[in-house]
Amino acid sequence: MEEVGSQQSSRSAGLNWERAEEVMKAKGIAALIATTPENIQYVIGSQLRASNWTMQIYAVLPADRSTRPCIIIPTNRLGVVAQFGITNVDIFAYSDFFVEGTIEGKPSTPDIDLFYSLLQSTVIHKSPLDALQAALKQLGIEHQPIGIDEMRIAPQILEGIKKTVPNEAVIPSYGLFRYIRLIKTSYEVSRLQEAAVLNEQIEKELIDLIEAGVHEKQIADHYRLAVMKGGGIPAMTAVGAGPRSALPLIENYFHTIESGDQVRFDLCLQLEGYWADTGRTVVAGEPTPWMKKHFDAVKSGWETALEHVRPGVKASDVFHAAVSRVQGEGIPHYRRQHVGHAIGLELYDDLTLSPGDQHILEPGMVLCVEVPYYELGAGGFQIEDTVIVTPDGFEFLTHMERKLFTK
Amino acid sequence: MEEVGSQQSSRSAGLNWERAEEVMKAKGIAALIATTPENIQYVIGSQLRASNWTMQIYAVLPADRSTRPCIIIPTNRLGVVAQFGITNVDIFAYSDFFVEGTIEGKPSTPDIDLFYSLLQSTVIHKSPLDALQAALKQLGIEHQPIGIDEMRIAPQILEGIKKTVPNEAVIPSYGLFRYIRLIKTSYEVSRLQEAAVLNEQIEKELIDLIEAGVHEKQIADHYRLAVMKGGGIPAMTAVGAGPRSALPLIENYFHTIESGDQVRFDLCLQLEGYWADTGRTVVAGEPTPWMKKHFDAVKSGWETALEHVRPGVKASDVFHAAVSRVQGEGIPHYRRQHVGHAIGLELYDDLTLSPGDQHILEPGMVLCVEVPYYELGAGGFQIEDTVIVTPDGFEFLTHMERKLFTK
Incomplete structure (x- = not known):
């Protein structure tokens, strides 16, 4: 037995x-x-x-x-x-x-x-x-x-x-x-970390696949099979290339990558019931000044969000700090409904880093922090990672580089 | 567009x-x-x-x-x-x-x-x-x-x-x-047929994999990946070998196939929202007289069920005919809660071929007909196929042989 x-x-x-x-x-x-x-x-x-x-x-x-x-x-x-x-x-x-x-x-x-x-x-x-x-x-x-x-x-x-x-x-x-x-046990944190690590491993494989001539769907199919091989269940597989990088939720695929395209990933899976949700942005070639500027603005906002993630801070305060920072770093019209969410047995557990959320952060909360930007006709940017709130601040559950990847 | x-x-x-x-x-x-x-x-x-x-x-x-x-x-x-x-x-x-x-x-x-x-x-x-x-x-x-x-x-x-x-x-x-x-449109029948055909194609691959030394889980993993590659979503993957062939629902795997083992498949997937649910029994070697006798009894019951599938027949009458036949063909103690179910956008649509179901069969109903037998300590047997009720009787949506497969 x-x-x-x-x-x-x-x-x-x-x-x-x-x-x-x-x-x-x-x-x-x-x-x-x-x-x-x-x-x-x-x-x-x-x-x-x-x-x-x-x-x-x-x-x-x-x-x-x-x-x-x-x-x-x-x-x-x-x-x-x-x-x-x-x-x-x-x-x-x-x-x-x-x-x-x-x-x-x-x-x-x-x-x-x-x-x-x-x-x-x-x-x-x-x-x-x-x-x-x-x-x-x-x-x-x-x-x-x-x-x-x-x-x-x-x-x-x-x-x-x-x-x-x-x-x-x-x-x-x-x-x-x-x-x-909302307050995870150590067992749950381990499961969430395993899920996030699997998601990141596969995201690296997807980055390796990016080059001109590859269709979004080939990348999404690779993700889904790799998740199954890893023992998980794939869910939303946002792979948006070129003009489609500006689309928020992506569940269908229409674009073949061209040289210079940016590709936005937002990838969700379940492993033994626990969710992972991580994202990155990649350029198939040399990023333009516009891409660099907007990625840097988004990354600054994301870093600001994380600087505010610690016990005692109100969820809405994390939101406002992140959005202000993006606005000050070169996207003055930046708007967003949330800059992250709790994750666990549901993809969205019961807290969002949003203007209306009065939750006070506590040790043991596990959050996906994301400050994406979507501009139709131009492109979209994403960094999304999972952290646990600790007594002193936060710790990452994942360790992939947080840069604008290039291929 | x-x-x-x-x-x-x-x-x-x-x-x-x-x-x-x-x-x-x-x-x-x-x-x-x-x-x-x-x-x-x-x-x-x-x-x-x-x-x-x-x-x-x-x-x-x-x-x-x-x-x-x-x-x-x-x-x-x-x-x-x-x-x-x-x-x-x-x-x-x-x-x-x-x-x-x-x-x-x-x-x-x-x-x-x-x-x-x-x-x-x-x-x-x-x-x-x-x-x-x-x-x-x-x-x-x-x-x-x-x-x-x-x-x-x-x-x-x-x-x-x-x-x-x-x-x-x-x-x-x-x-x-x-x-x-409950009454499918021709569009739905096509979708259900595509799902059933995909399921059968993969079931044939699984039969090819069966030999002594192969673990149930290898077969189940092959199924799940093949379903994903075929554009579907795998669900219950009952692969039960040897003593575990006698287990009804199988979602976890513990047995390595030995020479002479029987293997029972009951495989479910979704393709574009529509379900497939088909099954077969395979022996890794020469079937024993006990296996042959019990498979033949189950197959007789399954054929009797199908002989009763036509417009105007009550669901419970199909049930009683099939169970009586199995009892008369060598399993006198045979009991069963149903011998099939409607299938569509749910795995179990709103009709079962069961003693309490008063539905009258009508053209356009799509049914999975199955008369399985489970005997712990001995083995389990399954033939499950999908049919549409036609004005004259029924037609199969699938065409795989209905025999006791041997490897």
Whole structure:
């Protein structure tokens, strides 16, 4: 069982228990119920993805630490639970599923052993609502206020649960999970660093590929395959060359690189559930004075943003400092909606470095800092890197050069 | 604009307008509002994925055919709309987003031209709720009953919309979309066939890889990379060898193939939003009499299921016929929860060939038919293929041999 078990125990370290406990106490709730894959992973260490929107999968995190988290799953997910060695939870399954046979004296693997034992021991409930109610009952909290991640639960099941709780005391809790997730555990920082390092390694490969005659799509395809080979899942692959470097989000490709083109990268991937989002700008040839001036302005703003990243600083103050600096360094008309965002199990966790964000930075926050500039008809510039807020300021999770690359 | 425009117009052909119109008339609603990526693709021809759960993206399909569908998007998605050439809709954007410059007289691409014109012409609303209300108002239906796909809308926005509609006449409509999507258009059948053909091509490559000494994970990795190379997105990659062939859902890999092992494949991918789900069983060597007997029983059941697939037959009758046949052909204890499912923009569309499903088969339904058998300690067997229900019976979308493969 070594391989399966060790994988599990290292994963569940993602949860910031202290912060979760504090939130549940402050809100007077007896449990937080995760429904989105990200929050489910946050509670139990693995995502259990549904095969369509009707399929309901939940994870219950009780405020009482002496009790175990519970998962509510269709019975056919027992095998997946076994394969990912999720052993620190109580399982409440629902709906029929048939597997025959016995493993006594037969060749087996640790996940089959665990699956077989789960098949023997798991009570099968009639519906996800019944299974969820049984979990709350076993925890002894079926008549107490609870918080439910409202984003991925079928509305009729949410209504059903509300009816069983006194005064319908069910608090929407997607935002509470996001609040808890904002301060990363050391386990999470390691996962985010692995994701960012993979992203940078591949970004270097992409820079090597840049030359006149190469189509944007060849570069994007290389990225996606390299991410898969690295064990990740590719997401937005912004590869914009020449006039298309000025486009913000890029998900389709139309331009062949010409000599002198600038190429803007903004690359997103997931590794074991954790996101990476980094970016650079490259010129296929000699940068023009216009390119140098605008890149330098953007880089100055990005450096100014980082100079303000330390505990006690308000998110909006980082924003204003960065934007003012870019305006003063040669792009007087510079405007921007944010200069960075928290990252974690979601690409955008619950903080942006933006004029309306009143969050005060704290140690353990992980931020993607970016001060891009997009000028249609001219070009676009990007440096984006990931940092962790430390007691003294910040540390980079990544180490690639922050220059205007040339090829 | 050719490339962008033609891509769009071919995609929007996915929608079964007649069926959508019939549903809206029967329910007395003036529009169907899609919120899940699948239903959004169904309305406008492209998925517009959000970067986290708070981001709200909707597509409004008005019952009045003389008006155009509308999309509600964050302003920063205008570029993605342009890149996928989504031109048959009215756009209601929300939240700030800044891009500078002009393209007059500058090098450009069709998507930049469209993006630029969208930036000039699109009104920016304050919030997704404001944008959605503006869309309903422009359609002249802001005080009429509407249907909203309830699965991917923030609950507070759903509450906001309910307050503006007389008697809170907002019908949960995820199920209505699924009902409409059950009868495929010819465009959809082509997309599903392309997805299934890609899946089969790669499955043949996997069969070629099977030999003693190869680890399940090597085969699974080959599948995932091949799917990406083919332009798809890999999903569940069930590669179970030896004792693990008896596991139903497989998402993790622990076994190295030994001589004589049977290997069960159940492989899922998405291509341009449409799913494929096909499977086979292979023996690395000479099948034992036990393997032959059980494979033959499963294959008989699968053939019996197909013999019953024709318009007018109840889904549950297909189920009972197939299960009885397997029981009569040598697995008397055979049990199963379903022997197939509809497939489309979701892996499981709204019909299963199961004891509780009262759907009557109709031409245009696309079904994955599968009669697997799982016996722990012994082995598992699978044939899964995709068929379309025709006026006379069915036609396969795929053509790979349906035998117990040997290597």
